[in-house]
Amino acid sequence: MDFPPSQSTTPNGGHDDKSFRYDQDAKAFPSRAELPQIEGTPPGAAWFWGPEDQIGRLNLLTKERVKAAAAFIKSGTLVSLNLPLDFPATPAFGREPFKHEIKTLFPGMSYDDKYNLNTQSGTQFDGFRHFSHLPSRTFYNGTKGHDIVGPAANDKCSIHHWADHGIAGRGVLLDYWSYAKDREIEYDPFDHYAISYGELVACGKAQGVDIRPECQGGDIWPGDILLVRSGWRAVYDLKTPKTRQAAGLRENIPGPHDGQRWAGVSQEAAMVDWLHDCYFSAVAGDSVTFEAWPSLTEDYYLHEYLLACWGVPNGEMWDLEKLSTICKERGNYFFFVTSSPACCYGGVSTHANAVAIL
Template sequence: MSGTAKSRLSQIRNFITGTGAQMATPWDPESTQFPSRSQLPALPGAPKDAAWVWGPEDQLGRLNLLTPTRVKAASAEIRTGELIPVNLPLNVPEQPSFGRETFQHTIKSLHDGVAFDDLYHLNTQSGTQWDGFRHFSHLSSQTFYNGAKKEDIMGDAANDKCSVHFWSQHGIAGRGVLLDYWGYAQSKGIKYDPYEHHSISWEELRACGTAQGIDIRPAAQGGDIKVGDILFVRSGFNVAYQNRSSEERAKAALRQDPDLKWAGLEQSEAMLDWLHDSYFAAVAGDAPSFEAWPTKQEYYMHEYILALWGMPLGEMLDLEKLAKRCRETGRWVFFFVSSPANVERGVSSHVNGTAIL
């Protein structure tokens, strides 16, 4: 039976039973109703809260939600065709956080005055990046998305399980939603330093959305967030970065835990429920860690987003021009496209992303 036929049978079954929510695996990505986090079925051999629901060989996670139907629908958000790239220069930040290698660029002469090549030496986590499913595990079980283990990533038995090149082969395109929390905070007199620990709560994000005219609850709860949306949160890191000297930037980036601190989303049950139940295809922000760093809970949000739910996590995106244009136009949704690196066994990738207004 073809995938289309299976999808139609699933839709008919859901209509007859009156329950659109998926339970039995593998789930149908064309469905419009999915279980909340509290309703997730327990999966044999998987950690609690794991949503490894797209099949035992799945490599895409929430990117499965970016079906042709949803991508086509998202293209309706293009009104002017204005292109806004969201990629920082490869040498920004000058000193990447967490002690990562700096970007090195040299030019090689093939024939003097006739032909030249570039040579790059870089860490894909050094600037605007997607955290891949191989990047961060569920810590207590040391398990990556869909059951991958460290032996799948390095060593004699290494293979391409959860490799980022699968994202490249599938593609990333859909409806983007920007929450400009930094702009909202400035307008409300909320003062904080993005280079210090500052937790952005679910309640604050919801207030930010309300100020922008967006009900950030998922559509299943009566809100404006659609299944397969791509979330962007501006927390002000790039503004703070530009206002610091090179010495200050390097000192901050090279701090070690527990002194390494960044502003970001709060680790809380409300935030986890929202991020899960909205069924975002991916989430991203402008800060080095997306979540407030370090965590004050017994878990990192990275564990849930990457290892348990299979949701691409973007960091260090340049959201400055996008936020400015969204505010000027009064529209905070747009079409977004990203081209991850086609590198077999890759851990992460630069975003290579563009918002189209």
């Protein structure tokens, strides 16, 4: 396989730790099993866009790939992927609920909005400062806690770098909720349920999508934006307000005994391999957590790999209901998708402001 060249290689064919770079225009990239271990990085880290890199796998959204993705706009149909800012009414993990006030400038003439919010409410992206590689307490590309808060705080891997670059590319939806319903697979997205890699393979096959990377003969391009529908939004309105509130207020204890329990993709090794090897520029799901929460069988979280090790934006609580209906009607699960991150210097996360165009 033709991997992107490094700027220099060692005499034995290995990579020079100080100068190895990915070629963002390459057609294929190293699999997770083939990653070189760069001295001073967490195990499994892929910090290969340069020591000053701030955007991770958003580097894959090249002009050529964005232009190719635009060819998937067929009818010009716009589909918002955003929940209201106050969803859920009782946020999980002890987060503050959204508050909205109107400021009157001149009665009957002019008014302003005043928002008080946590960016982890509503449809959002986790930024690279949100979750570290836990054993080393290291965030993407060597960012540390003292870069985020304290007297030495700076803009390293701040969310504004995403805003400066922009997010737009080809989206692919894996509608696991519909797949499960069609096969009478029952589960509650408000409880722990792990969607296995094998189930995603079967889901993709049912949709006519080979979820292997293109370099392995599949349909996934480098830079694609993955969306997984696990059913959280589909059942939200079916829950009583009291039940939704109780779910959000469940005790948050890091580790397998966490009271916060949500459906999402599994954290098995096969899932980690697949998510890495597809070289998605970003991933997102409709649940409160992209992966099944908590991690019951593994001693790591996908958040660690996606955000800290690979630099992959991790989206949560995306509204995939209308999109899933239209994709099913069209028989096509690829589309153009765009997201506009907030330009907040020093920011940790952002509302997604996401739209699919079909």
